[in-house]
Each structure stands twice: as C-alpha cells, then as structure tokens.
Amino acid sequence: MPTPAPPSDTAAPARLDVVNLTASYHGRPAVADVDLAIEPRQVTALIGPSGSGKSTLLRCLNGLHLTVPGASVTGSVLLDDADIYAKDSNPVEIRQRVGMVFQRPTPFPTMSVRDNVLAGLHLGRRLGRGPHDDLAEQALTKAGLWPEVKDRLKAPGGSLSGGQQQRLCIARALAVDPEILLMDEPCSHLDPxxxxxxxxxxREIKETYTVVIVTHNMQQAARVADTTAFLTMPAVGEPGRLVEVGPTERIFSTPRQQTTEDYISGKIG
Ligand SMILES: Nc1ncnc2c1ncn2[C@@H]1O[C@H](COP(=O)(O)OP(=O)(O)OP(=O)(O)O)[C@@H](O)[C@H]1O
Structure with missing residues (x-):
C-alpha cells in the first residue's frame, strides 16, 4: 500500500489504527496483540504499570521503534488506512506527519531558540509559504511560548527553564506541521x-492535532485525555497487553475489567 500523500494545510488530522500489533526487542515481545483506534482531534492517554509497554507502543505509532537495535514489529499501524510498516512506506514522511515529544526536554543547548524551533525542517519537508521567522513565531505561539521568548530568539535553547525547554521541543515538533503528536511522559521532569x-x-492543540500521551500520572490522564487505554502485563517478563480502552471518565469511574480497577485504585502497579 503506498504511503499517503502529505496533508494540505486544511486537512483534518489523521487517525491511527493499531491492528494486531506486537513489538519485540531481540525477538522477545514487549507489548503484544494490540488493537487500538486513535481518533482524530482527541487526546488518547496510554496508562499502565512500569514495563507494560506504553513507551514501546507509542514509538510503534510513528515507526521509531524500529530504530532501536534488535527491535521488530508484527501487525500494522494504519495512518489514514495506509500501513506505516508497509515495505514502500517512507519513514521520514511518517515521522513528519506523526511527531514525537520525549520525556526529557531535548533542545540543542547551544543552538538559538529560533534555530531549535526550525531544526526539524532540514528533513526535506516543504517549508511552507512565509519566511522562516514567521514559521518559528507560529510554532512558538502554538506552543504557548512566544510571549516569553520573543525577545530572546537568539539566546541558546539551554538558557530556558525546564518547562520552557519542553514547550520549545513541542514548538520544534509542531514546526514541521504534523497531524499527530506523540508525547512520552512530557511532564515527568517538570515542576507542577x-x-x-x-x-x-x-488541551489547546488537540483542536488541531491528534495527541497520544504516555503518562504515569492518572490525574494527568483524567485531566487531559478524552480516551484512556490501560495496558498491563500478566506477570513480570511477559509482554504488556491492552486490557481496556474507553472514554477517560468511564475508565476511571466504572472500569469494566478488575485489573483496570485494581490499577486505578492503586492496588497494583
Ligand atoms: N531498548 C530496549 N531494549 C530491550 N528491551 C527494552 C528496550 N526498551 C524497552 N524494553 C523492554 O520492553 C518492555 C516494555 O518497556 P517500555 O519502556 O515500553 O514500558 P513502559 O510501560 O513504557 O515502562 P515505564 O513506565 O517504566 O517507562 C520492558 O520489559 C523493557 O525492559
């Protein structure tokens, strides 16, 4: 199946369908048999105990998993119906359409704030219409950082606070105009x-983008996510599996599975 064409500026954000996905390291499954629909313009949270495969599953959503030595995947991840694991799919284009923000803010510390925002554009994607300064301003505005840095665009990225650095990384991810943003515990190193x-x-960017977030913090999932997916593994050393997915409010108020209830009530995990 061919890789889908890049979106126009007015295109709706993409949806993702995970179909019978198993992701392994050196032949050992870390997360297995996952079927999960990720709806556009929603925030989907992946929750579950440590080692249940949340980050692995997240990295499978844009193919980043396969960049890890020894990693493999079976099953499919459909990005608007085209399998990102098809032989003829284009990994660079997929990662432009499905951006990623990591746990630790990762700006280039000596590179200027402006150049940090624009750093992803060298991947060969179209640069859009206006000059790059406009693009940097737009991305910083979307990331809620513009008022704080508009007079510091030449300052090094490393001179910003931790929270500002994380928003700088979000601006960098948004500057390449993705449709989906994956966030792996984006707040775990930040103050309240x-x-x-x-x-x-x-909550603001989900108006425009589809967001998937991994979080250990159940209050955070309850605050930001429309849909919550709970993963766990039956025993240590076994792969994580998707136990239950549904509207966040229902998952936290009336989970259908006992394991989900045990996790959210703090009995396991
Ligand atoms: N690079 C890797 N090489 C080998 N095994 C890995 C690698 N990354 C993760 N794993 C293994 O895959 C399993 C799932 O790990 P993963 O980090 O996806 O879980 P997680 O639910 O995100 O955990 P945490 O909440 O602790 O971050 C674990 O058993 C882990 O040891």
Missing part, C-alpha cells in the same frame, strides 16, 4: 506549574 502549563497546551 510547568506541568499544568503543558496540560493546558495539550
């Missing part, structure tokens, strides 16, 4: 105020 700022931002 910066965390709330990022959560506000997630």
């Amino acid at each position: 105020i910066s965390t709330l700022t990022i959560e506000d931002l997630i």
Whole structure:
C-alpha cells in the first residue's frame, strides 16, 4: 500500500489504527496483540504499570521503534488506512506527519531558540509559504511560548527553564506541521506549574492535532485525555497487553475489567 500523500494545510488530522500489533526487542515481545483506534482531534492517554509497554507502543505509532537495535514489529499501524510498516512506506514522511515529544526536554543547548524551533525542517519537508521567522513565531505561539521568548530568539535553547525547554521541543515538533503528536511522559521532569502549563497546551492543540500521551500520572490522564487505554502485563517478563480502552471518565469511574480497577485504585502497579 503506498504511503499517503502529505496533508494540505486544511486537512483534518489523521487517525491511527493499531491492528494486531506486537513489538519485540531481540525477538522477545514487549507489548503484544494490540488493537487500538486513535481518533482524530482527541487526546488518547496510554496508562499502565512500569514495563507494560506504553513507551514501546507509542514509538510503534510513528515507526521509531524500529530504530532501536534488535527491535521488530508484527501487525500494522494504519495512518489514514495506509500501513506505516508497509515495505514502500517512507519513514521520514511518517515521522513528519506523526511527531514525537520525549520525556526529557531535548533542545540543542547551544543552538538559538529560533534555530531549535526550525531544526526539524532540514528533513526535506516543504517549508511552507512565509519566511522562516514567521514559521518559528507560529510554532512558538502554538506552543504557548512566544510571549516569553520573543525577545530572546537568539539566546541558546539551554538558557530556558525546564518547562520552557519542553514547550520549545513541542514548538520544534509542531514546526514541521504534523497531524499527530506523540508525547512520552512530557511532564515527568517538570515542576507542577510547568506541568499544568503543558496540560493546558495539550488541551489547546488537540483542536488541531491528534495527541497520544504516555503518562504515569492518572490525574494527568483524567485531566487531559478524552480516551484512556490501560495496558498491563500478566506477570513480570511477559509482554504488556491492552486490557481496556474507553472514554477517560468511564475508565476511571466504572472500569469494566478488575485489573483496570485494581490499577486505578492503586492496588497494583
Ligand atoms: N531498548 C530496549 N531494549 C530491550 N528491551 C527494552 C528496550 N526498551 C524497552 N524494553 C523492554 O520492553 C518492555 C516494555 O518497556 P517500555 O519502556 O515500553 O514500558 P513502559 O510501560 O513504557 O515502562 P515505564 O513506565 O517504566 O517507562 C520492558 O520489559 C523493557 O525492559
């Protein structure tokens, strides 16, 4: 199946369908048999105990998993119906359409704020219409950082606070105009105020983007996610499996599976 064409500026954000996905390291499954529909313009949270495969599953959603030595995948991830694991799919294009923000803010510390935002554009994607300064301003505005850095665009990225650096990374991810943003515990190294700022931002950007977030923090999932997917593994050393997925409010108030209830009530995990 051919890789889908890049979106026009007015295109709706993409949907993702995970179909019978198993992801392994050196032949050992880390997460198995996952079927999961990720709806456009929603925030989907992946929750579950440590080692249940949340980050692995997240990295499978844009093919980043296969960049890990010894990693393999079976099953499919359909990006608007085209399998990102098809032989003829284009990994660079997929990662432009499905961006990623990591746990630790990862700006280039000595590169200027402006150049950090534009750093992803060298991947060969179209640069859009206006000059790059406009693009940097737009991305920083979307990431809620523009008022704080508009007079510091030449300052090094490393001179910003941790929370600002994480929003700089979000601006960098948004500058390449993705349709989907994957966030792997984006607040785990941030203070409570910066965390709330990022959560506000997630709620705002879901108007335009499809967001998938891995979080250990169930309150955070309850605050930001429309849909929550709970993964766990039956025993240590066994692969994680998707136990239950549904509207966040229902998952937290009336989970259908006992394991989900045990996890959210703190009995396991
Ligand atoms: N690079 C790797 N090489 C080998 N095994 C790995 C690698 N990354 C993860 N794993 C294994 O895959 C399994 C799932 O790990 P993963 O990090 O996806 O879980 P997680 O639910 O995100 O955990 P945590 O909440 O602790 O971050 C674990 O058993 C882990 O040891």
